[in-house]
Amino acid sequence: MLIHELSRTGRRATAQAPLSTADVPALPESLRRRRRAALPEVSELQVVRHYTRLSQQNFSIDTHFYPLGSCTMKYNPRACHALASLPGFLARHPLAPASRSQGLLACLHDLQEILKEVTGMHAVSLAPAAGAQGEFAGVAMIRAYHAARGDTARTEILVPDAAHGTNPASAVMCGFEVREIPTGADGDVDIAALRQAVGPQTAGIMLTNPSTVGVFDRNIVQIAEVVHAAGGLLYYDGANLNAILGKVRPGDMGFDVIHMNLHKTFSTPHGGGGPGAGPVGVSARLEPYLPIPLAARDGDGYRWLTEVDRPASIGRLTAFGGNMGILLRAYVYARMLGREGMGRVAEYATLNANYLFKRLTDAGFEAAYPRRRASHEFIVTLRREARELGVTAMDFAKRLLDYGFHAPTTYFPLLVPECLLIEPTETETKEALDGFVEAMIQIRREAEENPDLLRGAPYSLPVRRLDDVRAARQLDLAWRPVGGDGQR
Amino acid sequence: MSNLPEELRYTKSHEWVKDNGDGTLTVGITDHAQDALGDLVYVELPEVGRQVGAGEACAVVESVKAASDIYSPLAGEVIEANPGLAEAPETVNQAPYGEGWLFKLRADAAALGALLDADGYAKTLEEDA
Numbered sequence: 203m204l205i206h207e208l209s210r211t212g213r214r215a216t217a218q219a220p221l222s223t224a225d226v227p228a229l230p231e232s233l234r235r236r237r238r239a240a241l242p243e244v245s246e247l248q249v250v251r252h253y254t255r256l257s258q259q260n261f262s263i264d265t266h267f268y269p270l271g272s273c274t275m276k277y278n279p280r281a282c283h284a285l286a287s288l289p290g291f292l293a294r295h296p297l298a299p300a301s302r303s304q305g306l307l308a309c310l311h312d313l314q315e316i317l318k319e320v321t322g323m324h325a326v327s328l329a330p331a332a333g334a335q336g337e338f339a340g341v342a343m344i345r346a347y348h349a350a351r352g353d354t355a356r357t358e359i360l361v362p363d364a365a366h367g368t369n370p371a372s373a374v375m376c377g378f379e380v381r382e383i384p385t386g387a388d389g390d391v392d393i394a395a396l397r398q399a400v401g402p403q404t405a406g407i408m409l410t411n412p413s414t415v416g417v418f419d420r421n422i423v424q425i426a427e428v429v430h431a432a433g434g435l436l437y438y439d440g441a442n443l444n445a446i447l448g449k450v451r452p453g454d455m456g457f458d459v460i461h462m463n464l465h466k467t468f469s470t471p472h473g474g475g476g477p478g479a480g481p482v483g484v485s486a487r488l489e490p491y492l493p494i495p496l497a498a499r500d501g502d503g504y505r506w507l508t509e510v511d512r513p514a515s516i517g518r519l520t521a522f523g524g525n526m527g528i529l530l531r532a533y534v535y536a537r538m539l540g541r542e543g544m545g546r547v548a549e550y551a552t553l554n555a556n557y558l559f560k561r562l563t564d565a566g567f568e569a570a571y572p573r574r575r576a577s578h579e580f581i582v583t584l585r586r587e588a589r590e591l592g593v594t595a596m597d598f599a600k601r602l603l604d605y606g607f608h609a610p611t612t613y614f615p616l617l618v619p620e621c622l623l624i625e626p627t628e629t630e631t632k633e634a635l636d637g638f639v640e641a642m643i644q645i646r647r648e649a650e651e652n653p654d655l656l657r658g659a660p661y662s663l664p665v666r667r668l669d670d671v672r673a674a675r676q677l678d679l680a681w682r683p684v685g686g687d688g689q690r
Numbered sequence: 691m692s693n694l695p696e697e698l699r700y701t702k703s704h705e706w707v708k709d710n711g712d713g714t715l716t717v718g719i720t721d722h723a724q725d726a727l728g729d730l731v732y733v734e735l736p737e738v739g740r741q742v743g744a745g746e747a748c749a750v751v752e753s754v755k756a757a758s759d760i761y762s763p764l765a766g767e768v769i770e771a772n773p774g775l776a777e778a779p780e781t782v783n784q785a786p787y788g789e790g791w792l793f794k795l796r797a798d799a800a801a802l803g804a805l806l807d808a809d810g811y812a813k814t815l816e817e818d819a
Contacts, residue, residue: 613755619726670754674731
């Protein structure tokens with residue numbers, strides 16, 4: 203039920219915001235509404251109940267184990283939220299001058315320094331407002347670098363098929379052609395194919411390491427040599443940074459650009475599409491192109507660096523400086539962990555993944571890369587269950603919901619059939635991991651005895667199995683009033 | 691094992707080609723491909739008159755799981771794109787070798803010999819399984 207459907211003409215909840223009328227006589231007639239906006243007219247209690255009910259229906263990290271591979275659904279500490287919500291941060295106007303924003307600028311500057319150090323990059327910008335925008339900014343910097351050198355024949359970006367799924371889209375958004383590089387049977391990039399693909403048309407390669415097949419690419423130094431020798435740059439997708447945080451640095455692996463998803467590794471909330479933060483880090487030769495604004499220390503104080511200081515910058519990505527609330531949460535998280543704590547994140551993320559990996563494979567589930575140790579995530583393929591029992595990875599995923607577990611990532615990466623990409627993160631207890639294994643074993647038993655039970659799942663949630671095919675074929679994205687009181 | 695008509699030629703990237711015997715070829719995706727993709731929700735076809743190279747990406751099929759490029763098995767000129775698929779992409783799932791064809795090419799049928807026959811394609815599926 204939408205809140206609009208509760209609406210009754212004239213119903214008000216003015217205790218929170220007394221009704222007032224703005225005086226805008228200068229607004230031209232042509233810009234004024236002809237009809238009233240379709241806003242819901244509801245009581246305060248209706249609003250409270252509506253949104254409380256919705257929040258109770260939410261399947262989230264606060265309520266359930268959420269092993270969604272490649273997404274790093276870890277606990278978001280409440281302390282980060284509490285400190286980012288201090289009135290000095292919340293009440294600051296985005297146009298407040300730097301002289302009145304020294305506390306905020308100090309935090310942002312420190313966060314830039316922390317991210318630089320933990321990734322081994324030369325400089326960092328916090329400006330991108332999401333992971334996708336970070337990717338866009340990173341590729342735009344690669345483009346700006348080649349353009350500044352007059353090297354305009356570089357029209358191709360290489361993307362291994364085990365890279366994060368968003369990479370090809372980001373490269374295309376920046377005007378590049380994408381060339382896919384295959385993955386070898388052991389999960390590493392096919393070096394022979396890479397050697398054949400590079401050339402004077404290569405602008406760069408976008409790599410996720412550990413990759414989305416859940417293994418660390420052992421040939422990364424060799425990959426860097428091949429791409430650099432051809433004149434291309436290396437882009438590091440930070441999707442899986444959690445596995446190596448405080449242990450291995452992308453800068454030391456030879457990467458020129460990196461974006462980080464603060465909502466993954468630095469534990470800020472995964473919004474339903476935002477707000478996010480996707481800071482970018484670069485090697486020295488790309489520093490002039492970093493997106494603005496940047497926070498800089500100037501004597502005893504702090505100031506913004508803008509186009510005046512950075513004329514070669516790819517520019518601004520948002521009206522102001524990015525999503526401050528998210529950046530502050532990440533800053534608190536990083537400070538609470540400290541240098542040593544960051545290494546522990548990687549250790550426990552990897553330990554939890556390998557424990558789960560071992561227990562599931564011992565229970566007879568098939569590993570996609572059995573000869574490799576998992577990084578912070580791993581892939582189980584249910585192709586045997588699909589063939590022999592006629593139940594798919596999607597059926598397992600839906601049935602897991604009935605057992606109180608969010609499904610792992612299904613059908614990604616595309617190169618593994620009937621796959622579940624499982625990432626437990628470091629914030630789960632052994633009991634939670636054991637519970638997941640028991641549920642998987644129980645579900646397989648159900649599949650053997652009564653496969654229709656899985657095909658009909660879930661049964662215990664507010665909605666049953668959705669017809670995603672019909673939803674995609676007959677898009678219905680906007681609520682429309684249908685007339686009558688309450689529906690207008 | 692999925693259904694593989696003997697009279698067709700196949701590619702490793704899961705397209706099939708039919709020689710219409712009049713200098714034209716019909717191209718579609720295999721039963722295995724439609725099964726792996728799942729229910730299609732959208733099909734994007736090449737424009738009539740477009741010259742395509744062998745192995746060139748020239749169409750897109752999208753399911754609820756994934757969007758995949760379709761590669762032209764041979765070089766040639768696109769002379770027809772299946773008009774029914776815009777409204778009913780599920781036809782590809784229902785009849786991959788029949789009404790669910792994707793596009794037709796004017797091309798040199800002699801080059802068909804380089805593509806896989808049904809047995810050869812079946813072997814590549816076994817290797818992947």
